[in-house]
Amino acid sequence: MAWSTREIADLAGTTVNTVRHYHVGLLEEPDRMSNGYKQYQVRHLVRLLQIRRLRDLGVPVDQIEQVGFSGDTPTAALTAIDADLAKSIERLQRARAEIKAILLGSSVTDVPSGFEGVASKLGTPERSLISFIPSCTTRRR
Structure with missing residues (x-):
């Protein structure tokens, strides 16, 4: 399954601009189709939902990477x-x-x-x- 930027933003309950903002170090860039459109996969959605959860808990964006996603909680x-x-x-x-x-x-x-x-x-x-x-x-x- 693959989603566009708009679709993944909607699924995660955020905006397209927020998804694009998270590409600066928090969310890996997805592969692109031949027309240049991004194709987000399940791993991108999972990561985006993790980022959103931490943001909802009050974790500043610049500290999200320190908190991590590997299951090890610093x-x-x-x-x-x-x-x-x-x-x-x-x-x-x-x-x-x-x-x-x-x-x-x-x-x-x-x-x-x-x-x-x-x-x-x-x-x-x-x-x-x-x-x-x-x-x-x-x-x-």
């Missing part, structure tokens, strides 16, 4: 990716908690995080001064 690469995902989840949960506090009225938006408890006691000049604090104190991520 623990270090996946552990690093998992740690990055955990940091992203933590950051998103903090953001959601802050948004919830603002929506419930227990926080304000014109002072940096951590100053909500004293915000009501500050006058306009003091509030203006602390509005510059995030650029100086925000942790680098």
Whole structure:
């Protein structure tokens, strides 16, 4: 069985441009027919589905080759990716908690995080001064 680029993209649930993009080191180029059209085989579809699965799991394209396809799972690469995902989840949960506090009225938006408890006691000049604090104190991520 052989498929065109459009057909293999449809089978894998992706786009033609994505399939072409994966030819840069991740997906081998298929043989071409005499008219120049690519003829993808089952091995190409399997590889494309593996790439898609890793992308859906959050593995960056430039790290997919490190994770591999041979059945051997490089623990270090996946552990690093998992740690990055955990940091992203933590950051998103903090953001959601802050948004919830603002929506419930227990926080304000014109002072940096951590100053909500004293915000009501500050006058306009003091509030203006602390509005510059995030650029100086925000942790680098």
